[in-house]
Amino acid sequence: MNVAVENPKPKRDRKAKTELDSRSFRDGAIYLFKRADYVKPTWFCRVKVPNAKGYVSCSTKTTDEHQAFAFANDLFNKTLVKAASGQEVNSKKTTIAIKEFVTHIKATESKRATTTTRAQFLEKTATFFGSKRLKEITTPTLIDLNDWIVANSKKQSLSPNTIKRYSTDLKQFFNWCLEKDYIEKLPRFPKTKTDNNRRPHFDNKDWRKLTRRLQEFVKADYPWIVRDRKMLVNYVLILANTGIRVGEARNADSDEAARVASLAGRWICVTDRGAWSSLPRLLSSYATHALAGEFDAVSVVDE
Secondary structure, three states: OOOOOOOOOOOOOOOOOOEEEEEEEHHHOEEEEEEOOOOOOOEEEEEOOOOOOOOEEEEOOOOOHHHHHHHHHHHHHHHHHHHHOOOOOOOOEHHHHHHHHHHHHHHHOOOOOOHHHHHHHHHHHHHHHOOOEHHHOOHHHHHHHHHHHHHOOOOOOOOHHHHHHHHHHHHHHHHHHHHOOOOOOOOOOOOOOOOOOOOOOOOHHHHHHHHHHHHHHOOOOOHHHHHHHHHHHHHHHHHHHHOOOHHHHHOOOHHHEEEEEEOOEEEEEEEEOOOOOOOHHHHHHHHHHHHOOOOOEEEEEEO
């Protein structure tokens, strides 16, 4: 039995990255060229300055030869100033590094809820950085970035805590750049003024008020309501005793709690391992035992 086999379509040969046309200026320090694999005849430039390692190569984004030379000549002068001041002329572009970092965190931290928000923020900052290179970023640059972020926000106003969170995201990005050897040291971040949001002290008077009100709260006509309110009371007392947050208590797990002995007496020790699952009745049960005198106190510690 003969089976007809269709001939596969011949692959189109991609044009090699050869130069279609080129120009040289300043004894070869400025080199303009067009690439044959580009449909649009855009001029590219390659700049080499004395006493500098490597060269700078980029697109002039124009098809006009005179505009391309003006762009390349301006780039040559800027690069010459950098080389004379001891700066590197060919460090990695910030926008390219941001793209690499965003790809990295999306691949390695996809399960974290904040990954998408961080990625969106960093991609937004790429507009500000533009053609800046990583080693050109200094403290004044970061101050200008903060002003730019505020000016481009919806209400054109951001709280100090929000700016602090953005700075944390940027620090993680620059730390990653340091590990990748894109930069030699971290830029110094400007200090952020924070509001004094310290909570008032919870004293014995507040504690007596809380326990007194809770004793009245559990009084009800129906036993199932009494039961539910007692569980809520125990839940509130465990929060007051330990100082843990509501989300941590709501997601507590029996594997993260252990009864330990201490010199001060009998304690319930809840260790924070950073991976809570949902079992709020556990804490309610512990609080009941503590109030009944089985334990002297309830404590939360970091493992």
